[in-house]
Amino acid sequence: MAEKEKMTVYIISDSIGETAYNLATAATVQFPEVEFTYHRFPLSKTTSLLAGILEQAKRANAFVVHTLVGKGLAGYVNQFCKDNNLYVLDGMSKLINTISQKTGLTPLYQAGRNHKLNKTYFNRIEALEFAVTYDDGKDPKGFLQADIVLLGVSRTSKTPLSLYLANKNYKVANLPLVPQTNIPEELWQVDPQKIFGLTNDPQVLNNIRKERLVTYGLNPETNYSNLENIEAELKFAEKLYKKIGCLVINVSNKSIEETATLITESLPL
The missing domain is CATH 3.40.50 (Rossmann fold)
Structure with missing residues (x-):
């Protein structure tokens, strides 16, 4: 039996990261021949914190999945990944921007608003x-x-x-x-x-x-x-x-x- 291909996935969020994790796993389960390793980094709300996480992702040649909504954070991650040839999935920016363009309204840019307060x-x-x-x-x-x-x-x-x-x-x-x-x-x-x-x-x-x-x-x-x-x-x-x-x-x-x-x-x- 051939050994499975391995892939490291870095899941980054400025909230608790459930949305990003669910998004990543919903896609990765479609590839049973790959062994995925997940690293979760919730509450990543500053560029200094993101810098350290992204350096680790670079060393691991990881696939980066994020749902950052804080102003500037998504762009920071996307640019880092582009500059360092890392694959990245931005799970929020395009959707938020599309809704904003359609409605003419400005988004709140508040993380974690969809979680149940239990x-x-x-x-x-x-x-x-x-x-x-x-x-x-x-x-x-x-x-x-x-x-x-x-x-x-x-x-x-x-x-x-x-x-x-x-x-x-x-x-x-x-x-x-x-x-x-x-x-x-x-x-x-x-x-x-x-x-x-x-x-x-x-x-x-x-x-x-x-x-x-x-x-x-x-x-x-x-x-x-x-x-x-x-x-x-x-x-x-x-x-x-x-x-x-x-x-x-x-x-x-x-x-x-x-x-x-x-x-x-x-x-x-």
Whole structure:
């Protein structure tokens, strides 16, 4: 029996992403000979957040499906995909624009207006908003309220992973690790079983960071992408993980889903 062709699908939304997911799966089930892997990125409401997600999509040569309605977001994704030769399906813009032209009315550009306002919906929105609020260590108090705390140096998929887990109703906070910076006191008050240290292979991280700088039109050879500096960052993180006693996950060869499954299955009952 021939091995199935594989395709990665990135599903992006500025709401919870159900419409985009249903749209993608409604089409992909028509191709049973292909093995599809889905990565869902809900509440993607800023271009800075989208930039990180799209860089991952580029590395995975993914098919991008989105239902972004926020002003400028759809255009940003569509242009990125065009510039980087990624196939993209914009599930909302053309339909909204057509209705606007026919009626002469201006659309609201509000995400998530078609969802039923039930308890499950509100719980998911709460988890997603929590992940956005406590992303990148913005407020250390979030560590005390989180179901999961993610630690990692830059470009270890903390934010996309936080949003993926939030879509599973987990409240997630994350903290970027930089040597010579103070670790918030709140972190030491968290159950180590709820903390997960993300790491990566130095060379893989070196390539990811260089690609990131090139995307922004910057010189790829900087302290940020320097291999020795990256190795020092990873050693700093490893030392911290040992001190905390948390589970360490190398994300270099793992999908978002695989890493998320490792985390959820390791949580205390």
